[in-house]
Amino acid sequence: MDDIDRKIISFLSADARRSLADIGGNVNLSPSSVNERIRRLTAQGTIRRFTVELDPAAMGLETLVYVWIALHEDADESAFRRYAAAQAAILECHHVTGRWSYLVKIRVGSPPEIEGFLADLKAQKFLGRSETVIALSSPVAGALVQKDNS
Amino acid sequence: MDDIDRKIISFLSADARRSLADIGGNVNLSPSSVNERIRRLTAQGTIRRFTVELDPAAMGLETLVYVWIALHEDADESAFRRYAAAQAAILECHHVTGRWSYLVKIRVGSPPEIEGFLADLKAQKFLGRSETVIALSSPVAGALVQKDNS
DNA sequence: AATTTTGCGGTCTATATCATCCATGGCCGT
DNA sequence: ACGGCCATGGATGATATAGACCGCAAAATT
Incomplete structure (x- = not known):
């Protein structure tokens, strides 16, 4: 290089x-x-793929949300990771330092849809506690790119 | 569509x-x-650009960090936004709900470099309080794409 | 109600551009 | 001087792109 x-x-x-x-x-x-x-x-993998950056609004994904997650105490951690990878709405999922165990970045069409997302998380018995943070505006938005399914 | x-x-x-x-x-x-x-x-802007996804390791950006920021009380907010846009390390910057005013996503080569980043923020008088969260691992990493300079 | 008009989105063809391959040749370090 | 690495240039086959034409459906007109 x-x-x-x-x-x-x-x-x-x-x-x-x-x-x-x-x-x-x-x-x-x-x-x-x-x-x-x-x-x-x-x-050699330096360039992972050729792709396109998309407009979130045109894709119906105008609402950007971060969710802090503390897993339910008897949740299967690797099952959670598979779940996160499969969910289209989950753009990122990181295991992090600090009070919470995971930080998850999601995109949905509108704020009401956040509720359904959290409900599903709870239904899957993954959720212990969580805290939801909504992005009001983004001085630096970051590129929207579809998840790599390869 | x-x-x-x-x-x-x-x-x-x-x-x-x-x-x-x-x-x-x-x-x-x-x-x-x-x-x-x-x-x-x-x-019509649905496709913003054709681009490439890169390997963070090959780019020397293995360390992913989120920083919560409460701006210094007499910080110039629009100056902060310009600063965020200009900094190469800052991949995203969102104005958010909750206890903090901004959430910033950065990538650096290694954890020690975080210190320099925060020092610069403080030197620019932007920083009130902050909390740093380091990603230990990423079940869903999210694509690394260079910032759009157009 | 029937007919014309209009416009959108599709196919097909032709052309110029482009990526890709390969044989050749220079440059640098050992 | 030699070997490995990388760039070059030309040939070739694939590809994007433009343009002319067609068909259908919805809207407008008579």
Whole structure:
């Protein structure tokens, strides 16, 4: 990973459809060389996948919510992780330091839907205690990308 | 936005380099039609950009941290937002309900670097109180995508 | 009510661009 | 001087993209 690789990654991040010739012009490399570098970066996993960033509103996911979770004392922890991975609404789930055991990031269409999400968590017997934090606005929103199902 | 559009978005999410013919075969549409739909989705902003998902380790960003922030009482709130947008380490910044005013998501190379991040926040006079939460592991990690600078 | 009009979304074809492969050749470090 | 690594350039087959045309359905007109 040298400076040129980083530049290429930066160009692809901004627009993954730019032509090899175009990128090559910006880093003083032939299209073939750029292609070879992208192939390497992809093969070694530095680039995980080519994808698209989506508009949350257009996807019907305008409401961003963080939920702190303390698991129910006799909850199956690995079952919880599988559940989290399978739920489309759960964008992130982290095991964290501090008072709570998990921090979960979810996106739903509107605030009322949060209730259903929590109800499901409780129905699955995962929930001990929880605390819900709603994002009112996002100075830095973070990119919305569909979960990787591979 | 009909079902076909959603399918196309799903295919592109998994691999944005799949050919129009390939996608068309899966949704029973000609390559031209698929192209036209993608053009529409992009033009109306449903698809924000074509980009790449990166490996945090390869990028030297293995440590994921959430920081709860209560702004210093005479901090300039819009200056803080500009600061957050400019900082490369800050992936997300949300104005939230609850005890804290902001939730900030950052990525750094290693835990010691968190200190420098907080020190900078304090030096800028933004920081009132804060609480730092480190992700130990991530059952659902969320995609790492470079910030959009357009 | 029947007919025309309009507009959207599709297919097909042609063309220019593009990614990809391979053989060649330079450069650097040992 | 030699070997490995990386870039180059040209050939080729695939691909995106534009444009002309078609069909259908809803709206408007008579």
